[in-house]
Amino acid sequence: MFSVPILQNTISHGLQQIAHGVMPEFLRPNRTVQIHSGDMMIKNLSSIGIQLALLLLCFSMNPQAQTSKPKPNILLLLADDWRHDTLGIAGNPVVKTPHLDALAKEGVRFTHAAVTTAICGVSRASIFTGQWMSRHGNKAFDAFRTPWAETYPGLLRANGYYVGHVGKWHNGKFPSEHFDFGRAYSGTHYIKQADGTSIHVTQKNENDALEFLRTRPQEKPFCLTLAFFATHAEDQNPKQFLPQPASASLYQNVQIPIPRTATEAHFKALPPFIGSEENEGRRRWHWRFDTPEKYQEYMKNYYRLATEVDTTAGRMLAELQRQGALENTLVIFIGDNGYFHGEHGLADKWYPYEESIRVPLIVRDPRMPASKRGKTNDKFVLNVDLAPTILAAAGIAAPSRMQGQNFAPLYLAKQRPAWRDEFYYEHAIVLSKERIPASEAVVRRKAKYIYWPDYNAEEFFDLAKDPLEERDLSKSTARAKEIAALHERLKFWREQVK
Ligand SMILES: [Ca+2]
Numbered sequence: 001m002f003s004v005p006i007l008q009n010t011i012s013h014g015l016q017q018i019a020h021g022v023m024p025e026f027l028r029p030n031r032t033v034q035i036h037s038g039d040m041m042i043k044n045l046s047s048i049g050i051q052l053a054l055l056l057l058c059f060s061m062n063p064q065a066q067t068s069k070p071k072p073n074i075l076l077l078l079a080d081d082w083r084h085d086t087l088g089i090a091g092n093p094v095v096k097t098p099h100l101d102a103l104a105k106e107g108v109r110f111t112h113a114a115v116t117t118a119i120c121g122v123s124r125a126s127i128f129t130g131q132w133m134s135r136h137g138n139k140a141f142d143a144f145r146t147p148w149a150e151t152y153p154g155l156l157r158a159n160g161y162y163v164g165h166v167g168k169w170h171n172g173k174f175p176s177e178h179f180d181f182g183r184a185y186s187g188t189h190y191i192k193q194a195d196g197t198s199i200h201v202t203q204k205n206e207n208d209a210l211e212f213l214r215t216r217p218q219e220k221p222f223c224l225t226l227a228f229f230a231t232h233a234e235d236q237n238p239k240q241f242l243p244q245p246a247s248a249s250l251y252q253n254v255q256i257p258i259p260r261t262a263t264e265a266h267f268k269a270l271p272p273f274i275g276s277e278e279n280e281g282r283r284r285w286h287w288r289f290d291t292p293e294k295y296q297e298y299m300k301n302y303y304r305l306a307t308e309v310d311t312t313a314g315r316m317l318a319e320l321q322r323q324g325a326l327e328n329t330l331v332i333f334i335g336d337n338g339y340f341h342g343e344h345g346l347a348d349k350w351y352p353y354e355e356s357i358r359v360p361l362i363v364r365d366p367r368m369p370a371s372k373r374g375k376t377n378d379k380f381v382l383n384v385d386l387a388p389t390i391l392a393a394a395g396i397a398a399p400s401r402m403q404g405q406n407f408a409p410l411y412l413a414k415q416r417p418a419w420r421d422e423f424y425y426e427h428a429i430v431l432s433k434e435r436i437p438a439s440e441a442v443v444r445r446k447a448k449y450i451y452w453p454d455y456n457a458e459e460f461f462d463l464a465k466d467p468l469e470e471r472d473l474s475k476s477t478a479r480a481k482e483i484a485a486l487h488e489r490l491k492f493w494r495e496q497v498k
Contacts, residue, residue, distance in 0.1 A: 071394050072366065073329040074156070074223040075320070076386070077313050078127070079306075080120065080168060080186075080232040081349065082335035084113065084358040086306050094254055095303040099314030100333055100362060105374045107331070107364030108411040114443065115383045117427050118337035118349040118356045120232070121170040123383050127336070128152060128171070130387030130402035132426065132497035139428040143172025150399040152387040153223065154178060159396050162220040166208040167201075167227035181216075183208045186229040189242035189305075200244045201229045202305070206312040213319050223390070226316065230305035231339075233288070240288055243304035250307060256299040259343045261468050262289075267345025269470070271457055273437055274344075274351065280435040281346035289342045299341060327366045330393050332386065335359035343468075352425045352441035352450050353469055359383070365393070367412055379419050380443070381407045403497065421445070424493035429454060442489050449486035458483065 085092050089101035089109065115123045117133045125144035128151045129136045137145035148154040157163040157178070164181035165174075174184035185191060190198045199207075209226045216222050233240040267275050267282070276282065288298045313333065320326040338356045340346040349356040361381055384404030391398050392406040409417040422444045430436035433454040441450045446464040451457075460474040460483050473479050 070328060071161070071221040073221050073325060074390050074393070075316060075329055075331045076223075076225045076390070077316070077331070077333040078124070078225060078227040079309055079333070079335045079360070080227075080229055081337060081339045082231050082306060082360060083338035083341070083355060084111070084335075084360050086231070086303070087360055090360065094251060094256055096250070096307050097310040099310050099317065103313070103317065103331065103333060103364050104362045107362055107368065107373060109376045110361040110363075110381045111376050111378045112445070113334065113359050113361035113381045114357045114423065115337050115359055116423065116425055118351070119427065119430070120168070120336050123336040124168075124227070125171055126383045127334075127386050130384050130398065130404040132384060132403055132424070133428070134426060134494075134497045135401065135403060138171060140430050146401070148175065148178055150401060152390045153225070155391055155396050155399075156223045156394060159394065160220060161394070162216050162222045164212045164222065164224040165227065166212060166224065167205045168229050169227070181212045186232070187234075189229070189234050202308045202312055203244065205229070206315060209316060210319055213316070213323065221394070228309050230309050231302050239301075240298055241301035241305055243301050244308055247304035247308055250304050251300040256296055258295065259341060261344055261470060262342035264345060266343070266470065269472070270344055271452065271455070271459065273434065273452070273455055273457075276434070278434045280431065281340060281348055281351065284347035285342065285345055288347050295342060329366065330390070331364040333360065333362040334383070334386065336383070350427055350430070350436050350439070352427070352439050352443070352448070354467070357425060357443070363411065365408065365411065367408070372411055377410055379407075379410055380421070380423050381410070382423055422489070424490070424497055426494075426497070440490055440494065442486050442493065447482070447486070449483065449490060451487065451490055458487070460486070
């Protein structure tokens with residue numbers, strides 16, 4: 001039997017269950033209940049009758065109840081120079097990433113996520129604005145020109161979110177006035193503190209992010225972008241990768257496998273302006289990988305930096321769990337660009353080859369039903385898709401100039417939504433056409449067409465037969481028609497993304 005206050009509580013609880021996608025007990029079939037209201041006793045009402053009566057009561061008593069669900073919090077874990085397969089769960093035989101692996105098991109991992117430009121600042125601008133480089137205007141080391149009010153942090157803050165940014169910024173001067181909590185720094189693995197001591201950048205990332213989570217106002221939803229500097233190299237330091245001392249015991253007795261395409265023959269097979277000692281990717285290969293001993297030492301330190309980020313990610317999730325906030329927080333882990341680990345005789349990123357453009361992407365979304373968790377998805381999800389996805393989760397309309405798409409339907413919708421099957425890649429010239437020439441590409445699952453505008457040169461790879469991009473078929477007469485069509489497609493996209 002239910003008294004009126006109990007009835008109200010039952011209805012309120014039922015509405016919360018509806019909001020979470022669960023059928024309330026009082027609406028389930030064959031449910032027979034008794035209602036006691038003052039002197040009136042209604043006994044053994046039929047299931048249908050009670051459902052109608054309660055639904056009418058719901059709407060008459062609290063018409064706003066169904067819109068009262070709190071907005072989700074957002075935690076974006078943004079790694080640096082972390083390629084798609086630097087994850088235990090992605091099959092990497094060496095690196096240990098237990099917390100990110102667990103995140104993928106509770107969410108979804110995108111196996112073919114990619115960036116539209118593989119360089120730190122430009123890709124980050126694309127993440128913040130949901131726009132290709134041609135539209136946001138940061139071509140390398142500048143700031144994006146998109147109005148702040150059209151970025152995801154700007155829109156979330158304007159809609160009542162408590163918004164924070166911790167770590168790497170890399171888009172001109174950090175706009176601290178636009179954040180409730182802003183701590184921007186990157187570039188070195190150790191940072192001098194006010195008291196003269198130094199702290200590892202990942203540890204500082206962790207301390208600052210935990211401070212954000214622990215001091216945030218409880219009455220507002222939050223959005224925190226935790227932008228790690230790891231696994232980026234410390235460019236000016238001969239050691240390049242400087243993990244924390246506690247990580248030194250990791251990977252000591254393992255042998256890092258040498259990639260199949262990390263050979264002189266593969267380097268010489270590149271277009272001559274990339275397969276050149278002047279090329280920046282080759283210069284940095286010398287910094288890190290040009291002897292077998294260096295390769296082992298530097299890759300181990302890269303993986304140690306990755307495991308440290310994984311540990312910090314785990315501490316963020318544990319803090320959310322401790323606060324009871326994890327089940328109302330959308331958690332996204334992504335990298336800003338991929339990375340050559342010696343493939344094609346190269347290091348770093350920039351060029352449109354697979355190692356450089358593909359990034360890890362894991363999403364843990366409380367809206368996901370248990371049946372969908374722990375799966376992978378192989379669609380092309382791009383860095384430009386993050387902003388519209390974050391905004392959609394918060395119930396905010398994406399600005400018309402935003403170009404990415406909300407990808408949540410890929411893991412939430414009952415029926416597979418329509419989705420892109422190719423994307424346009426672009427990279428501006430940096431330093432000189434000898435160091436980092438400009439590049440463009442049309443990327444499909446089974447084929448890739450690359451255009452190097454500074455040299456009017458093409459490459460074409462049949463990714464179905466040649467996933468490691470070992471055989472450029474751009475001169476193949478048998479494929480000439482397909483290549484010409486892809487060049488037209490490239491010109492179409494070049495205009496489309498402006
Ligand atoms: Ca980067």
